Amino acid sequence: MIIDAFGNLRDQKNENEEDAMNICFICGINRGEFERYMNFEEHVNREHNKWNYIFFLTYIQEKYKRNRTEMTQIENYVNERCMAKNYQWFPQTRSLTLEKKKELAQTQEDDATTIIADTVQNLSKDMADLKKKVLGPIVTSLETLKESTRDAIKGLTNEIKEFKKKMNSPGLQRSGTSAVPKWL
Numbered sequence: 001m002i003i004d005a006f007g008n009l010r011d012q013k014n015e016n017e018e019d020a021m022n023i024c025f026i027c028g029i030n031r032g033e034f035e036r037y038m039n040f041e042e043h044v045n046r047e048h049n050k051w052n053y054i055f056f057l058t059y060i061q062e063k064y065k066r067n068r069t070e071m072t073q074i075e076n077y078v079n080e081r082c083m084a085k086n087y088q089w090f091p092q093t094r095s096l097t098l099e100k101k102k103e104l105a106q107t108q109e110d111d112a113t114t115i116i117a118d119t120v121q122n123l124s125k126d127m128a129d130l131k132k133k134v135l136g137p138i139v140t141s142l143e144t145l146k147e148s149t150r151d152a153i154k155g156l157t158n159e160i161k162e163f164k165k166k167m168n169s170p171g172l173q174r175s176g177t178s179a180v181p182k183w184l
Contacts, residue, residue: 025050034095038097053090
């Protein structure tokens with residue numbers, strides 16, 4: 001039982017240390033979320049430095065004790081919330097820097113998407129123009145070739161028909177594969 005208690009304490013201590021290393025004490029956002037957009041260490045040392053919050057709270061409490069009348073509206077607001085044990089003024093699950101970085105990344109992503117879409121549209125138009133320029137004359141030549149081939153086939157067909165008529169006429173005599181007239 002004692003061993004289990006020490007094991008549980010050790011596990012709890014390791015869990016707390018892990019949280020302290022990977023979760024912002026002030027806003028509660030984890031390291032992974034920050035690392036996608038910015039440096040986590042910079043965030044906890046600059047934007048949400050826990051010592052700055054502690055110093056600020058100590059400063060407000062001392063000012064309240066000594067000079068209540070000189071407190072600013074923000075200082076009064078925070079002091080009233082702290083006395084009521086209401087800590088909603090803390091930026092819970094919020095970081096202005098992270099929000100700005102996310103917004104900037106989204107804007108850049110939207111801009112990149114727009115650029116890509118415009119590029120694809122321009123390339124499609126260029127390809128259509130190129131197709132007209134390159135394939136247009138080829139298609140015209142092929143159509144002309146098709147018509148002349150059709151005319152040649154018609155001419156050959158007519159010649160074959162004429163030849164067959166001559167071959168079948170009564171004045172010709174057949175000898176092997178060639179047609180020889182009877183009078184020869």
